[in-house]
Amino acid sequence: MILLFSVKFKMIWQQLKLLILVLLLFIPTVGAIVVKLASVKFFQPEENDAGCIGPKLFSCLICLYVSGSLIPAKYAYVGLSVATTEGSWQTESKDYQFWVETDYTGNFTIKNVIPGVYGLHGWIPGFPGDYLGKEHITISAGSQTQLGNLTYVPPRDGPTLWEIGSPDRTAIGYYVPDVNPMYVNKLFLNSPEKFRQYGLWDRYTDVHPQFDQTFTIGSSNPKNDWFFANVDRRGADNKYLPTTWTIKFNLNPVTTGTYKLRLAIASATRSDLKAHVNDMDIEHLVFQVLNLGTDNTVCRHGIHGLYRLFSCDISSSFLVKGDNSIFLTQARGGDALCGVLYDYVRLEAPATAERSELSTLA
Template structure:
């Protein structure tokens, strides 16, 4: 077809798309690379890559923005070559768009404003990121909402005289920052998120999270405006992410793997209505209309975790992941994953788990287990269809308790409790930590310690062992163990660890691989690191001792994100 005729035809389609409002459920092919689909509430015009028109309640929501598209690892966007109704029921149609890498499905129900979506892998390469997204008219969708934030998106005009300081991060003349990372969140803590204005809202609702990678600490992007997106209101749906907030790694994906279904939902911009819809979806999951045998084949699991010292694993984080327990949970992303939390007796239950074989992992989530720095793991747990696997009592081995000399912060793999630590996400806060700090055990509070250490200088912990003289014993041969737990680390900051002026260890990029969390607005966690040092008796004094953390190399917004410090006498 000649280019000018095709251009005219597509323009005509864009103008008349609202006539499809009289159609109950439909897919129309316009030409070899253009389709229109929807129901009597909304319709989308889809091209080979971009869905460039979205009509809802008589308004067109894309405008000059890019529209809807899907891809992986940067701008490797899928090219759709065909579309068809792959299944249908009395009140829905399932429209599948095919590309070389797989199939994106839009499941359209009669009377539902929006569509369920899911993607089936056919030939994806090893990847870090997989995402769909809408880029919509910023004049209509002015605000972004996650479970952590509900506020106006940055106006595109702010970028015009701003200075780019790193990826997707700009500094304004007043010294403040705008960045897409400030709207990030933890994927398994979400309720719903999206962009909205006074008359329209576009939302993502994920009632099932088993297709998300990793464990409780998995986090990624949600909504934003940015210069690279030309000021569009951006609604991201990142369903696979092993790079943005952890030590990056590409992961192989098996053919037939399904991400989703999730619900893309449209309304009049009312947050309360989106919340109601999210609750409704949670009650309906897993969805009965997706007749994939593996998706419908589910069972359950229950068990109880008890520490080897007799304590129940109260409040422990519990994760069902890969059977290869040598692979760290933060980058597990090949299969399906489930998280929960043990109750006060260490009991846990998961329902609607896809049948298969899993590894079980657990770790302290603070609270009653604040002193527990070991992790639990058990491989080869089988979940059978239609039944509940009872793991009964599981013993979590912890070291024999020594005499604890002091602890700063809970072991929970997070920077919670420290000054400036925890939500919301905010860029540049690490530079608010002091270069030098003195923390006195028995006098200082946990909140006197900062969540991140970055500037050149020394943080000193003073602790008095006068009352421990009998324990230490003059000329005794015992030793202490220093345990350091970091919620994250971004290179190239370097640190020396000293006891009474003697260096016992050095930490930095030669010891830890870098994760981006600290410089991408993260204030809670990146990727967990843990080290221990043996402290000979001869180094310790029977009065005031000093534990020092001296930063010897500074890189702006990079450094160490703290979790916990513990010194115990063995």
């Protein structure tokens, strides 16, 4: 009896192991099929299964002082996102976003949109700031939504006195140094993506070993004289020191009123950024933001991160007829990898009556 029971137990155990093996092989296969079908459902919707939106986005030419008319927002980037504030689409990651590029005339069509309620976001290369539609857009299955003509009025108070760079949300176009020969990556030798080389943050000290960067409007060239990242400078004892960049410019005359300094940031990492005008004391501090950014763009060999635009008021009482200076300070020391990548810097004269009329288009 004992022998017979033992044989039956072994047979049952063998069958049980076989069943477990079959289940282990079968369950992942079923799971893979389910995931695949779900992917098809979302990314390749059937006809009439998702909405379609096809309006035009127009940009009002920033400078009324140049044209005074609306121009098409050609090759702009336009997208639907559940984000509700300007630029917040950059950090919205819990829902799908749907983006396209406008054509030469500013037309665009966004297809295969999952039904829902969205904000219409956008930005235009060559113009600072973010567009956000005034109304939410509701997309239903099988629908087509026509929005007509939309107008974007980029931020501006007065005419441009000077500008540095081009507003494309990157630090491309500024000076990127050659890599230290110790750290050469041959993949990026003779490459347009020179910024991919390792250790470029330390090259700022090699370019400016004792004194920080000075940029003179009218004679300096951003491609040669504006370092791509405002980082700390390595001191004699290998401690990293805060840095202050100087922008020198001439005003003649000084107009009574409020000037506007636009600072478009392509990326920032643990930066304490300050701006002073003509003096470094507290009375001449016109802008300050602490612990800005966690992008880690420099150490990850990038050229842009999260875009930010700051607008700083400068009283005409701070300025003088003739030579003036603006000081941009990355005030946090002791960190080789903290810093700011500027996208675009612009100084505007005080607002005019013409600009007040233009603002009604927004």
